[in-house]
Amino acid sequence: MRHVNWRAFDLNLLVVFDGLMQERSVTRAGRRLGMSQPALSHALNRLRYLLKDQLFIRTPKGMAPTPRAEQLALPLRKALADMERALEPEAFVPAEASRRFSIAVNNYAAIVLAAPLVSAVFAAAPHLQLDLRPSGTLDVLELLDSGDLDIAIGTFDDVGERFATAKVLEDEFVAVMRRTHPTGHRPLSTAAFGALRHAAISSSGDDTGFIDRSLATHGTKRQIELRLPYLSAGSVLAKSDFVATLSRRVATALVRGAALELCELPLRSPSVRTSLLWHRRFDAYPAHRWLRDLIVSVSGGL
Known part of the structure; x- marks a missing residue:
């Protein structure tokens, strides 16, 4: 050999x-x-x-x-x-840095956080390269281990001691329907809410199973008649009697510029927590710490 x-x-x-x-x-x-x-x-x-x-x-x-x-x-x-x-200098100077950062984002972070984060990154560090990757098809932990990802943003459980997390956003659920919906946007009872025509937004990053569990305790249930991607949700909801349940920030982005309104749920909403995830070997690395701090700062303004 x-x-x-x-x-x-x-x-x-x-x-x-x-x-x-x-x-x-x-x-x-x-x-x-x-x-x-x-x-x-x-x-x-x-x-x-x-x-x-x-x-x-x-x-x-x-x-x-x-x-x-x-x-x-x-x-x-x-x-x-x-x-x-x-080989990178001990100090990280954003205005002079030319390295690449790779960040995995779930659908929620892509909708809510990506635009303000991109603006903030390039305002502070115009020579950086930023790679935002959808996390749904990635083995995030393996890529963080290998160094192919710098940070992941999403919802994480039981990630192991070699990783660190930090909460950046917390949210709750609301309903979205067209402004001229037959309900007239009156406060809904649990039974009336369950009887509506429900749509599930498949790419919003939201898990709305809590609705079915809550309705079951009240002796009723909902029927999901439609499943559709986020990109077409606004136009479909604006021209139909369907109602969709989304996290508040995602719903706010959806109704912007559309003939839609947010409605409070008649059910108690669980908290939706979004966190940063990174490998602990980067804890004290100046460039990495700068990026984490920037993400936390941008999230705090949302």
Whole structure:
């Protein structure tokens, strides 16, 4: 078996490998790394020679990693993240910083927090790169472990001692219906609320199972007749008699500029808690601490 001569190994090749692993495209990886396509292809050929593996195979859907590449991906991503932290200056100066932050957001955070957070980040640090990633399809804990994610924003339970959390938002539920709804927006009894035509917003990030449990204790229930994504909820609710139950901040964003109104529930609403999640090894890291503090500050103004 031929061993790699690590003393002669160009560490820039690991950056190329990581870029290809994340982008699955020579063109996109080159754009991300500031390399021409021929230069990146040359670097990939050097990697293939040194590691004695094809690493990435061209397919109709992009560059597919080989099993060897999959095996290397997480350890190398973690090693690169550790090197980046080790080489970064002790002090973090937002106005001069040019690093990239990767944040996983659940649907609630994407709707409520993303816009003000993006504005605040680039107002303070115009040279940063910010990658907001939907957390629904991610293994958030694994990506935080590997260093591929800096922070996650969402609802978390039993994450383990190696992670830290901090509450940033708390919310409650309200109903949303059109302004000309037949109820006339009178205070509703529990039975009357249960009898309404209910819609469930599938991508709002809200769990409204508490409604069914509460209605059951009052001897009634609701029938969800419609399920639809958040993007189409405003127009559908404005032109129908459906009512949807959403967290207050999500509902407020939905009714803005639409012929919709918020209505208080006749049921006791549980609290909706949104938190930051990060790996404890970043606790004292200046850049990371700055980002966490900024998110907490932005959230406090909502």
